[in-house]
Amino acid sequence: MREVSFIKQNKEKWLSFERAVFNNDFENPDELASQYIHLINDLAYAQTYYPKSKVIIYLNQLAAKAFQKIYKTKREDTNRIIGFWKTEVPLICYQYRKFIYIAFIIFFAFTFIGVISAANDGEFVRSVLGDNYVNMSIENIEAGDPVAVYKSGSNWGSFIGITINNLRVGIIAFVLGVFLGIGTLYIMFKNCIMLGSFQYFFYEKGVLWESVRGIWIHGAMEIFAIVIEAAAGLILGASILFPATHSRYTSFKQGAKTGIKILISTFPFTFSAGFLEGFITRYSNIMPNWLSTGIILITLSIISYYYLIYPFKIQKEITQPQTISSILN
Known part of the structure; x- marks a missing residue:
């Protein structure tokens, strides 16, 4: 032959x-x-x-x-569990990377709106965060400890309470994606506006750096994870809006399955953020700058690498070096 x-x-x-x-x-x-x-x-x-x-x-x-x-x-x-985080989730993130990028664009846009709103309306921060929280923060700033709120409660109590709340926010952000992604956008808008106005409030009071070196010790992973969870919600919404060649129901099932996997992948980071907030952030004011900054950069680097860089590495590893088409040419 x-x-x-x-x-x-x-x-x-x-x-x-x-x-x-x-x-x-x-x-x-x-x-x-x-x-x-x-x-x-x-x-x-x-x-x-x-x-x-x-x-x-x-x-x-x-x-x-x-x-x-x-x-x-x-x-x-x-x-199976190791393979889920080591290979399966990174490949999903690579396939749906545009949704992650969109989620980050939306995050920065909404946060910027919060900053601009707070800068142009003296009462905006109070309307978003509430009088009690703002007054308490002012008292803490005057006492020389802007992030004293993170010292309230016990270590374990704070860790458990904060982690449960963050898990709840992430799950809601994903589930509300079923409303064509609008619900997810609402959760993002609400939380990003709070974040932007919150950070501007500390900037206005002249303690931005003190707030950053405290809040972002746990916030790097916490906020990043919420953005990824929002991306999962957008995937769910897009599966309903744009079924492509599948039936809308089949596309929805696939979108839900994919979104749930991404959602679950964020849980270890959410737990880590809760641990940092419960046990580490409360000591930020007595830490040397290099230590608090180092923790922020390390935690941000870990989660950024996993969702933004590692997927490309895994995708490249599984791409075959020789294909049938190259033989026929």
């Missing part, structure tokens, strides 16, 4: 197997193993009759990848 005929005869089979291997699109390991045997037979045939062909390189790479999939399946099943 001529090489061209051999390739054309098996092309669809190889492409199907390639998709199954690189996209994890197979029902069970036995199915993959069965296709693997056929692939090995094709490889042996090619090595015998076309020893200098590029098709041997392609089949070798595909066989190696399949081998890893087959013999790692059981171990991956036992490490």
Whole structure:
């Protein structure tokens, strides 16, 4: 058989197997193993009759990848939780990265609106944060401890209460995405306006840096996680608005499944932020600047890397170096 005929005869089979291997699109390991045997037979045939062909390189790479999939399946099943955060979520974030970018654009826009509103209306901060909170903050500033509010309550009590509240906000931001994403936008608007006016309030009082080095010790992960949770809500809303070639119900189920995975992925960061707020932030005023700044930069770097950089790394690792199209050309 001529090489061209051999390739054309098996092309669809190889492409199907390639998709199954690189996209994890197979029902069970036995199915993959069965296709693997056929692939090995094709490889042996090619090595015998076309020893200098590029098709041997392609089949070798595909066989190696399949081998890893087959013999790692059981171990991956036992490490499902690790695989979820290590591979599955990053790949989802890569696929839906535009929603994450949109969520951040909206976050900065709404926060900026909060800053501008507070700067142009002396009563805006009180209308957003409430008189009691503003008065308490003024008293703390005058006493020389702008973020004294984070010292109230016990360490564990603060950690648990704050974490539950942040989880609640994130879940609501996602769930309200079912209203075509409008509910998610409302939650973002509400919280970003508060954040912008809150930070401007401290700027106006001349203690912006003191507030930053205290609040953002836990806020870097806390706020970042909420933005990611909002992105999950936008994905849910978009799945209803733009079903593409699927039925609206099927698209919604897929959007909900994807959004829930992203939502769950933020929980460790939310717990970490709660821990920092309950146990570390209360000591920010007696920390050296390098320590508080270091904590902020480290926590921000960790969560930024996971959601903005790591997905590209994982995507690159699973991208096959040789494809069937390159052989035919």
